[in-house]
Amino acid sequence: MKGSLIRSLMTVASLFAFSAPILAHHGSRVSYDLSKQLTMKGVVTEYQYQNPHIYIMYDVKDESGNVVHWGAETNSPVVQARFGWDRHTLKPGDEITVTVNPAKVGAARGYLAKLVTADGKVTELGRPEN
């Protein structure tokens, strides 16, 4: 069931020469397939603006109405604050369009590559490594 849902959500899953993001610590980048991207619409249930990494929990509904609880992580608050993020960037209930590098093992987790909020603001997170 989850497999078919994920396939239906895969609007973009192309081979990218994706620049290695900063994700500097706490060993999770290895869990994600940086050669793939997956884009989906969801509703924020939790916005964790904290160490070691900021992450967003959000619900994604498929055509049948099934809800899958997703999580997407990015850099630490210290790094993202330098790119304009703060504790108000998201809140529960916000509608978002999320592009992630999905977990290699097929879990509903990803590394955040792009975030589009309801007001149309786009945040690209594929920055070249410093």
Place this chain on the structure above:
Amino acid sequence: MNYALGESSSDERGLKMRSGLFGLVLALVATLFFMPTASAQTGQQTAAAKAAAAKTQPFDPHDLSGVWWRRGKSGSTLSRNDVPPMTPWAQAKYSANKPGIGRADRVVPLGNDPMMACDPVGFPRISFYDAYPSEIIQVPSRVLVFFDYFYAHRTIWTDGRELPKDPDPTWYGVSVGKWEGDTLVVETVGFNDRTWIDDDGHPHSEDMRVEERYRRVDHDTIELNMTIIDPKAYTKPWVGETKTWKLDPKMELREDVCVPSDEAKYKEEMRVPAATPAGK
């Protein structure tokens, strides 16, 4: 002219408000605003001019104060090439250390990197992160280095004291420094053996000694050469590549604290699920 405009719009803002100069700057900004192509070209030229200016801008070679970004081609390690052979003692520890980041042939999804439990990163590992700045503050008796990453700091004593003969083991060591010409030479001892030298999981013993040589080569640049001497772990000194620190006068340090309870929540909600096959 481009260089002058760049300086006026950044470092010297508010200092040179003489009407003539201010009017000239306003006129230039207005001109550039309506000339996008020229403006883009000027931006490139300004960056180049700034780099060139750093070569001629006056500086005190004995003053390392400022906020700096660390740069090095090997990223978060001393050097990726020329790592000296490990002793059997160190090799066993290296095999047991499972990094979560770093070399592709070493990294595993759920490793045992001590910092994944918010253990202190320790020195010298704290020195290598290029996504986080550090700040040097010099006072007469010491050089203080503050690290954005993990909200850590070191004290380098420059009051002429000797290194302690039998120091208690610590995470960041005990450091003394002295100037040899225009090079600040820092010796550090007194480590516990619980930290990794780098993201790759290179171990060290309590007997590790670290030598750093800092030299401010121009207004915007410090070059750092680091050597690790630890005969219990490495069969010869590990001589690192030359690291470059770049000045960023506008940068401010922030609070990057590793909080064990936040780390535990992150592990439960993100790190472990991301490595767990769906349906398990």
